[in-house]
Amino acid sequence: MTTFDLAQAPLRELNQRLHNAPQGHWSILHPDGRHCIAAGVDAPIDIEIEGHVGYYCGGMNKQARISINGSAGPGVAENMMSGTVRVKGNVSHCAGASGHGGLLIVEGDASARCGISMKGSDIVVVGSIGHLSAFMAQSGRLVVCDDAGDFLGDSIYEAVIYVGGSVSSLGADCVEKKMTAQHLQSLAELLSASGVKADPGRFRRYGSARKLYNFNIDHASDY
Amino acid sequence: MCGIVGIYLKNKELNNNLGTMLAAMLAQMSERGPDSAGIAVYRNTVDPSKIKLTLFSADAEYDWNQLRVRCARAFSAEVDIEIRASHAVFSIAAPLPDLKTWLNAHEPGLRIMSAGSTIEIYKEKGTPLEFIKRFHVQDFHGSHALGHTRMATESAVTTEHSHPFSTGLDLCLVHNGSLSNHNQLRERLQRNGIEFQTDNDSEVAAGYLMWQLQQGATLEQALTSALKDLDGFYTFAVGTRNGFAVLRDPIACKPAVMAENDDWVAMASEFRAIAQLPGVEKARVWEPAPATVYSWGDA
Numbered sequence: 250m251t252t253f254d255l256a257q258a259p260l261r262e263l264n265q266r267l268h269n270a271p272q273g274h275w276s277i278l279h280p281d282g283r284h285c286i287a288a289g290v291d292a293p294i295d296i297e298i299e300g301h302v303g304y305y306c307g308g309m310n311k312q313a314r315i316s317i318n319g320s321a322g323p324g325v326a327e328n329m330m331s332g333t334v335r336v337k338g339n340v341s342h343c344a345g346a347s348g349h350g351g352l353l354i355v356e357g358d359a360s361a362r363c364g365i366s367m368k369g370s371d372i373v374v375v376g377s378i379g380h381l382s383a384f385m386a387q388s389g390r391l392v393v394c395d396d397a398g399d400f401l402g403d404s405i406y407e408a409v410i411y412v413g414g415s416v417s418s419l420g421a422d423c424v425e426k427k428m429t430a431q432h433l434q435s436l437a438e439l440l441s442a443s444g445v446k447a448d449p450g451r452f453r454r455y456g457s458a459r460k461l462y463n464f465n466i467d468h469a470s471d472y
Numbered sequence: 473m474c475g476i477v478g479i480y481l482k483n484k485e486l487n488n489n490l491g492t493m494l495a496a497m498l499a500q501m502s503e504r505g506p507d508s509a510g511i512a513v514y515r516n517t518v519d520p521s522k523i524k525l526t527l528f529s530a531d532a533e534y535d536w537n538q539l540r541v542r543c544a545r546a547f548s549a550e551v552d553i554e555i556r557a558s559h560a561v562f563s564i565a566a567p568l569p570d571l572k573t574w575l576n577a578h579e580p581g582l583r584i585m586s587a588g589s590t591i592e593i594y595k596e597k598g599t600p601l602e603f604i605k606r607f608h609v610q611d612f613h614g615s616h617a618l619g620h621t622r623m624a625t626e627s628a629v630t631t632e633h634s635h636p637f638s639t640g641l642d643l644c645l646v647h648n649g650s651l652s653n654h655n656q657l658r659e660r661l662q663r664n665g666i667e668f669q670t671d672n673d674s675e676v677a678a679g680y681l682m683w684q685l686q687q688g689a690t691l692e693q694a695l696t697s698a699l700k701d702l703d704g705f706y707t708f709a710v711g712t713r714n715g716f717a718v719l720r721d722p723i724a725c726k727p728a729v730m731a732e733n734d735d736w737v738a739m740a741s742e743f744r745a746i747a748q749l750p751g752v753e754k755a756r757v758w759e760p761a762p763a764t765v766y767s768w769g770d771a
Contacts, residue, residue: 282744301743301757320757322743323727341727341759360759361724379724380762 254278260286267313270294280306282322287315293332307334310351326353329370342379345372348389354443361398364391367408373443383410384420390439394447402455406462410455411436413447422461426454473623474635474648475501475741478709479749480616480716480768483735489750490515491612495604496748497740498619502600504741505621508634509603510595512644512711515614517590518563523571525562526585526592528631536560539579546574557606558631559585559594568641583632583669588642590713595620595634616769618711620646627672637675639666640682642713647674648726648741649705657701677702681710695719695765709739714770724762731755737768 253263256279263277267290274295280286280302287296288308298306301319311330320338327343329351336344339357346362348370358376364383373392380398383391386408396414403420409432410423419425436449477497481487494511518524529536536555543564544551552563564571568587575582586593594607600621603609620635627633638644651657654673657680662668666679680701684694691712698708698719705725710717718739720728730739731746733755738746746752760766 281747282742284744301747303742303744320743322729338757339759341729342724361762 250274250276252276252278255280255283255286260284264288267292267294267296280319284322287313290315290332301338310334320357326351326370329353339376344374345370348372352443354445358395364389364408367391371439373439373445375445375447377414380417381420383408383423386410390435392436392439392443392452394445402457404461405455405457407457409435411452412455413452416453416455419455422458423455424458426456428452428454473504473625475504475621475745476635476646476648476707476709477501477619477740477745478617478646478711478716478718478738480737481735482737482768484615486735487515487615488613490614490617491608491610493736493738493749494612494617494619495609497738497745498600498604498609498621500745500748501619501621501741505623506599507624507629508595508597508622508631509600510593510620510622510634510636510646511607511609511612512586512591512593512618512636512638512646513612513614514590514616514642514711514713515592515612517713519565520589521565522563522589523566523568523587524589524592525564525571525587526559526594527562527575528559528583528585528595529581530558530631531581532558539582542578543571543574546578547571556594556608558596559607561592586638586642586644588638588713590615591638591642591644591711593636593638593644595636596631597629597634615714616711616716618644618646618709626650627670632670633672635674637672637678639668639675639679640685642711643678643682643685644711645674645678645681646709647677648707648728649721651677651702651704651706653703673704677706677708691715691717692765692767695767699763707741712770715767716769717765717767718760719765720760720762722763728760729757730760730766731757739766 277298280300282303284303290313291311293312296315303322305324307315308327313332315334317336321340323341324343326334327346329348331350335354340359342361344359344363345353346365353372355374359378361379363378367386367389369389377395383402387406392411394413397416399417400420402423540551540553547566549565554561636644651673654676707726707728708719
């Protein structure tokens, strides 16, 4: 295990060393809300961050398994390509935005715009999510064990949303869909991979009504 | 952009550390607002017969002691004065309207940054680090404080346009965001007797709260009304003589994070400002929800 103390050495040095590390296990101390910790890593390494982080932690992650023992600021795991980011606390807005792949697990709550424009990644939130989550989400899965805020899935494309609790309101062109056996299995596998204990049977599925894909004069009022 | 911070001490034994805590928080918000910085500090409440003013002079050579002598003679009252860089705090037993009239007539170049019994406001162009050094922010003792670092987007970079803004006794507001209906609202408030010193949008928000308080609203009620009347993006931190409050707009466009333990309540645009505070390891940390008023003390 390599220990790196951000109270003793600069963030730039840490990220440079992480970018050059082909493998290994890292422990990062005193994050103290700094931005871009462990962003841009592209190797199958394990990174544990002991405390709260600022913006864009684990952004653009490829392959690495990152664990944050605290809460995260805006844009955690933004544009993730693969690997895992696990947050023990809460996350601020735009968690997992634009993610192409990989898995983001939030053990607490996520605030607004969670999974905005996600493009194939998976996000599992054990608590609740804020307003405008999965806005224009293109593909991938967003799982929320508790409640979702207003305008869920506004202008959504082909991402799939599972909500265990209530939904304040759905955004334009987002509708509830039937929970098939195939979806139940997919959700059960994702919850299991995330280490989250929840009964897939209590979730509802939401997705695109596909009415906004092309302009249609009959649907002008939806725009 | 812009960065805002607020600290409210629940444990009064920490009052001597207020400046150290505030300076550490403000320094962390440097990148969010390198154009100018400012603080409001609540401390040294004056006798009820007196009024406390924070005055600003753009003239670095300004003779504050001469002003003290003239002011004391004009009002036949003792004047206490504390000079701090380009600002000076005056305490005098005299009616505020008379003081304002006298200052306007005799010293039109001076600006009144704050008025009340407890509040003091200091603000200046330049980086937050320069500001902290120049105004000896670490040395302040007090009960609560607000801070602002500004990246100007909507009006000029001058000392007067810097935050915090105060438009009423002991009331102060710092703002991250921009208001879109401030011109209309300013006119409406002016018709109701609220005075403004600049064309800045955040000053309108401070004026709006003052007007609400004058109508008998509590700070919490005033902020709830603000959700209806203010259009735009905002995270506000607000101070009154004994109170502290935070409000975000319904879309929660601008960032905010809060933390609380037995000793203090803190808010900031980013957690790294709060990470500087003693005891933060055991504090409860959360993101304030949109369109929700959070308040402490006599708010």
